[in-house]
Amino acid sequence: MRKVYVDHGAGMPLDSRVLEAMKPYFLADYGNPSSSHSYGNSAKEALAASREKVARLVAAEKSRDVIFTSGGTESNNLALKGVAFRNREKGNHIITTAIEHMSVINVCKYLQKQGFEVTYVPVDTQGVVDVEKLKAAITDKTILISVMYANGEIGTIQPIREIGKLARENSVLFHVDAVAAAGKVPINVKEENIDLLSVSSNDMYGPKGVGALYIKQGTKLVPIDQGGGQENGLRSGTENIPGIVGMGKAAELAQTEMESEGKRLTGLRDKLIKGVLGKIDYSFLNGHPSQRLPGNANLRFSYIEGESLILGLDLYGIQVSSGSACTSKTLEPSHVLTAIGLPHEVAHGSLVFTMGKQNSEDDVNYILEVLPDVVNRLRALSPLTPKEILR
Amino acid sequence: MYSEKVMDHFMKPRNVGEIPDADGVGTVGNPVCGDLMTMYIKVKDNKLADVKFKTFGCGAAIATSSMTTEMAKGKTIEEAMKITRADVAKNLGGLPPIKMHCSNLAADALHEAIKDYQKKKEAKK
Numbered sequence: 001m002r003k004v005y006v007d008h009g010a011g012m013p014l015d016s017r018v019l020e021a022m023k024p025y026f027l028a029d030y031g032n033p034s035s036s037h038s039y040g041n042s043a044k045e046a047l048a049a050s051r052e053k054v055a056r057l058v059a060a061e062k063s064r065d066v067i068f069t070s071g072g073t074e075s076n077n078l079a080l081k082g083v084a085f086r087n088r089e090k091g092n093h094i095i096t097t098a099i100e101h102m103s104v105i106n107v108c109k110y111l112q113k114q115g116f117e118v119t120y121v122p123v124d125t126q127g128v129v130d131v132e133k134l135k136a137a138i139t140d141k142t143i144l145i146s147v148m149y150a151n152g153e154i155g156t157i158q159p160i161r162e163i164g165k166l167a168r169e170n171s172v173l174f175h176v177d178a179v180a181a182a183g184k185v186p187i188n189v190k191e192e193n194i195d196l197l198s199v200s201s202n203d204m205y206g207p208k209g210v211g212a213l214y215i216k217q218g219t220k221l222v223p224i225d226q227g228g229g230q231e232n233g234l235r236s237g238t239e240n241i242p243g244i245v246g247m248g249k250a251a252e253l254a255q256t257e258m259e260s261e262g263k264r265l266t267g268l269r270d271k272l273i274k275g276v277l278g279k280i281d282y283s284f285l286n287g288h289p290s291q292r293l294p295g296n297a298n299l300r301f302s303y304i305e306g307e308s309l310i311l312g313l314d315l316y317g318i319q320v321s322s323g324s325a326c327t328s329k330t331l332e333p334s335h336v337l338t339a340i341g342l343p344h345e346v347a348h349g350s351l352v353f354t355m356g357k358q359n360s361e362d363d364v365n366y367i368l369e370v371l372p373d374v375v376n377r378l379r380a381l382s383p384l385t386p387k388e389i390l391r
Numbered sequence: 392m393y394s395e396k397v398m399d400h401f402m403k404p405r406n407v408g409e410i411p412d413a414d415g416v417g418t419v420g421n422p423v424c425g426d427l428m429t430m431y432i433k434v435k436d437n438k439l440a441d442v443k444f445k446t447f448g449c450g451a452a453i454a455t456s457s458m459t460t461e462m463a464k465g466k467t468i469e470e471a472m473k474i475t476r477a478d479v480a481k482n483l484g485g486l487p488p489i490k491m492h493c494s495n496l497a498a499d500a501l502h503e504a505i506k507d508y509q510k511k512k513e514a515k516k
Contacts, residue, residue: 305425307449311393311401333425345422381407381453383429383445384422 001317004363008295009152009180009354010321014246015205021249022207025242033239034230043241050248054212057251058178058197059188062217067231068244071211072179073103075198078213078234079175080107082221083144083196084116087173091141095119095172097129097158098339099151104177105335108146117141126288127156127340135166144173149187152180152203153336153352154287155296164193173219179203179211183254184262184293195219199251201243205357206250210243261357265294268355268364272297275368280375286337286350295355301375303384305348312374313351318367321352393450394484400454405461408443415511417503419496426452430460430500434508439463439471442504444497451486451494455479459497468505474498 025046031039033047048063055063069075084094096108098120108118119137123129129147138145145167150157160176167174175196178187182197183204189197196219201210215221215234227236269292276283282302301309306322313320332338333347342350353367393401410431420426426448433441442460446453458479463471476495480486486495 303422303447305448305452308401308453311398311450315402344424348422348425381404381445382447383418383427384447 002366003317003319004359004366005319006353006355006359006363006367007319007321008356009203009352011208012202012205012356013358014207015250015253015357017253018206018246018249022242022246025245029241031241033241034228043239046241046245046248047239050244050251053248053252053255054199055214057182057187057255058199058214059186059190060214061190064232065217066212066214067235068239068247069211069213069235070209070240071202072101072177072198072200073211074235075179075200075211075213076101076103076175076177077107078221078224079196079198079215080104080111080144080146081224082234083173083175083219084111084114086220086222087143091139091143093117093119093139093141094144094146095121095134095137095142096146097121097123097134097148099123099127099129099154099156099336100146100148101152101177101179104146104148123156123339125341126291127151127154127286127336128288128291129158129163131159131162131166134163138166138170138172142170142172144175146175146177149176149178149181149197150185150293151287151336152293152296152354153334154298154340155292156288157181157185157291157293160194161192167195168193180293183251183258184265184295186258189214189216201247201250204250204254207243207246210240210247212247262294265355265359268359268361269295269297269353271361272353272355272364272367273299275364276371279368279372283375286340286342293354295353295359297353297355298350299353300342300346300350302346302349303382304375304378306350308378309349309351309374312378313370316370316374318370321354322350392487393454394486396458396482396484397451397454397486400457400483401450404444404453404457406441406443406457406464407445409445410441410443413443413504415504415506415508417500417505417507419500419503420448420452422447425449426494426496428452428456428497428500430456430497430504432463432501432504432508434468438465438467440465442501444500446497449490449494451490452496454483455486455495455497456500458483459501463501468508472502472505474501 182199197214286298337347413431
């Protein structure tokens, strides 16, 4: 059977060139960068070279402004807690949005329990942050604004430059969770006035378990972990050299191939969206039609449920995600779909297609051939009709 | 995640549809929670001569509906009332824990359909 993996937002394969770059650092160059001998030097050089590559990907002026972490979640934790606890004397107010990743939202909830106040700025029906409301939320107690570069689920890219400007004008630190966007769309921390930026290796064909946090020089944080003081004292623990080398290589490849791959994936995405909306009645696009990640198509089908769609497509070899509760541990539909104003019963019928390097136009054609049948079969089973669900 | 039996019932659900002149109809669940099912029954000589369903929901919701119709068909009203959610799950080779509660409503829908039938019968007297 044909296999079509269109769930890159959930997990990506390692690029084979990344694996090749990592290999020597397991068995041969296994030194600790903190050691003074030649094995240590070799690791130190590898670490510096990777740092340089990640810095270049986000247009950071100095590579020393990049520190490596265990992934996007740790980067977000460090950015938010690090800034919050460091600036407690200055203020206790944080602004974020309603559609952030759980590694931002749950950190904010934690900080609320620690006495901080958090404003969750709403988004419009296409998932774009309401900049006016964000602006209005800033007070003299605001110490941090945290907004994601792009939402991995509905694909919407945020007006980061505009928010960065706003943060700068108000002397508030600006953190951007760029996990879903880095390597896919150009990021320029300097021009976009970003003070802290989280990225993850796994979301650009690098190894899992590695990430980075860009911290603009002069931005003061307190570390979460105490220890040997690695990574400018902000992330103690022996550096994961093979993983970091992999992330460096992944960042380098992503930067080189971003333009061509972005164009290609945008073409596939638009073909899929247009095809589905044309072929299937009562189907809709979630998120912004053009300001969206290249490979992301989040589509919604009235009066059927996402998990049964996933199972139905899996029988045809198509692997996809849903924004539905029934695939997750909680029974609520995704907070992102709720935030763009979808009622629960409608949100349940959403599918997230995230395409990547190995997907081709043939894959899109295959999805367009199979999906209408799967949808129709489930609709035939459903007691609901468009009249009842579309309000 | 699901047993082979669940996938079999999801792929080839038994007794799908509506019974236009049903003797009893029962609906449980709520589309807001992601599950809604309707059971239709036809009763002859105190036995369930026909049972059909329509379900909006996840794989488990569809499979439990299908299995429930299969278990109920041919049973007496009394026997059918004794079919529990646990029986349905057991006959499907088990369900993931999170599905036991939210998506395993088909037995309830069947019981509602039977109660509807009994109420209608009572009203006719």
